[in-house]
Amino acid sequence: MVVVEPSFAPRGESVSEQEHGVRAHSVITGEHRHLASLFDEARAALETDGGGEAAQEALQRLVDSMEAHFQREESLYYPTIWSLRPDLKESLTGLIETHPQFRDRFEAIRGALAAASAAEAGRHFEEFADLFSDHERAEELLLRSLDVDLTASA
Numbered sequence: 001m002v003v004v005e006p007s008f009a010p011r012g013e014s015v016s017e018q019e020h021g022v023r024a025h026s027v028i029t030g031e032h033r034h035l036a037s038l039f040d041e042a043r044a045a046l047e048t049d050g051g052g053e054a055a056q057e058a059l060q061r062l063v064d065s066m067e068a069h070f071q072r073e074e075s076l077y078y079p080t081i082w083s084l085r086p087d088l089k090e091s092l093t094g095l096i097e098t099h100p101q102f103r104d105r106f107e108a109i110r111g112a113l114a115a116a117s118a119a120e121a122g123r124h125f126e127e128f129a130d131l132f133s134d135h136e137r138a139e140e141l142l143l144r145s146l147d148v149d150l151t152a153s154a
Contacts, residue, residue, distance in 0.1 A: 025140070025143040025144065025146065027077070028073070028077060028139060028140070029140055029143070031069050031072075032136045032139075032140065034065065035062070035065060035066060035069060035132075035136075038058075038061055038062040038065055038066075039062060039132070041058050041061070041062070042055070042058040042059050042061070042062045042125065043129070044058075045057075045058035045059070046058075046059075046118065046121060046122050046125055047122070050118035051112075051113040051116055051117075051121060055113070055118075055121075056113060059106075059109065059110070059113075059125075063106050066102065066106075066132075067103075070099045070102075073096065073099075074096050074099065078092040078093075078095070078096060081146065085146065088142065088146065091142055092142070095138060095139055095142070098135055101131070102128065102131070102132060102135070105124065105127070105128040105131070106128070108124045108128075109121050109124045109125050109128065112124055
């Protein structure tokens with residue numbers, strides 16, 4: 001059994017490869033649930049406030065949380081996983097490569113809000129939400145397969 005000390009384990013705690021995979025899946029899935037609640041909040045604010053201050057603040061909370069999530073995936077979670085499972089590096093890198101597209105989508109929403117086009121901002125937001133949901137499902141499917149592989153090898 002491989003024992004590693006991933007940087008997202010509690011300090012000084014060694015975890016097995018199996019525990020690492022389960023922990024990574026759990027952490028990332030938990031972050032996705034948090035982001036889903038921020039999507040709901042931003043959607044509600046866009047619907048009730050249009051392009052007003054409440055909508056812009058809700059969108060900014062989502063942007064900030066998503067950017068932090070992307071940074072953790074890019075620099076912490078995925079590199080740690082592919083160090084344990086090099087066969088997953090290509091798939092994980094493919095997921096990371098979609099992050100700039102999401103950043104661009106945020107800019108389209110901001111641009112529509114700046115142009116006082118709440119309807120266009122809402123359309124961009126829903127397209128963005130759908131794409132991000134697909135992205136999350138792909139990540140979670142990959143991580144579930146990692147859980148299954150690690151459980152089978154234990």
